[in-house]
Amino acid sequence: TVVLMGEAGKGRTLIEKFEDEAQxxxxxxxxxxxxxxxxKDGIEYGQARPNVIFELGWFYGRLxxxxxxxxFKKGTKIHSDLDGIVRIEFSDSVTEKVxxxxxxxxxxxxxxxxT
Numbered sequence: 001t002v003v004l005m006g007e008a009g010k011g012r013t014l015i016e017k018f019e020d021e022a023q024x025x026x027x028x029x030x031x032x033x034x035x036x037x038x039x040k041d042g043i044e045y046g047q048a049r050p051n052v053i054f055e056l057g058w059f060y061g062r063l064x065x066x067x068x069x070x071x072f073k074k075g076t077k078i079h080s081d082l083d084g085i086v087r088i089e090f091s092d093s094v095t096e097k098v099x100x101x102x103x104x105x106x107x108x109x110x111x112x113x114x115t
Contacts, residue, residue, distance in 0.1 A: 018055065027110045028059040028068045029101070031094070032087075034076040045077045053079060069104045071097070 007021050022028075034046020059068045070087035071094050072078070078087075088104070090096045 018058075022055075022058065022062070025059070025063065026067065027105060027108050028063060029071055030056040030059065030068060031071045031073075032056075032076050032078070033073040038077075046075060047077045047079070056082075067108045067110075069101070071101075 002021050002024060004018060004021055007017065009017060012020065030052060032048040032052060035049050036047050038045055038047055056068065056070070065085075070082070070085065072087040072089045074089055074091050088094075088097050088100050094101065
């Protein structure tokens with residue numbers, strides 16, 4: 001598991017750090033949560049941060065969509081470009097969907113370590 005903020009900076013820019021560390025990935029889970037509150041035309045909604053959408057696109061290009069899974073917190077407005085793509089939706093925690101997550105890894109030919 002690679003979580004970018006847990007990796008050393010090594011004097012790199014943020015995009016260099018992301019690209020260097022992300023290239024090690026065989027599979028990516030992208031967590032879409034309603035972190036940015038948007039107010040438009042009197043309507044308020046939460047959407048994923050732009051950097052997360054950028055990273056999702058980067059992984060789609062690098063790994064292919066068959067090796068990227070969107071974990072989607074209920075109540076997050078989905079960007080129109082992603083509408084129709086199957087995703088794993090959870091209410092409070094991704095741990096609610098462990099079986100579905102495992103199924104995605106297995107279908108991507110990624111070995112799953114049982115604990």
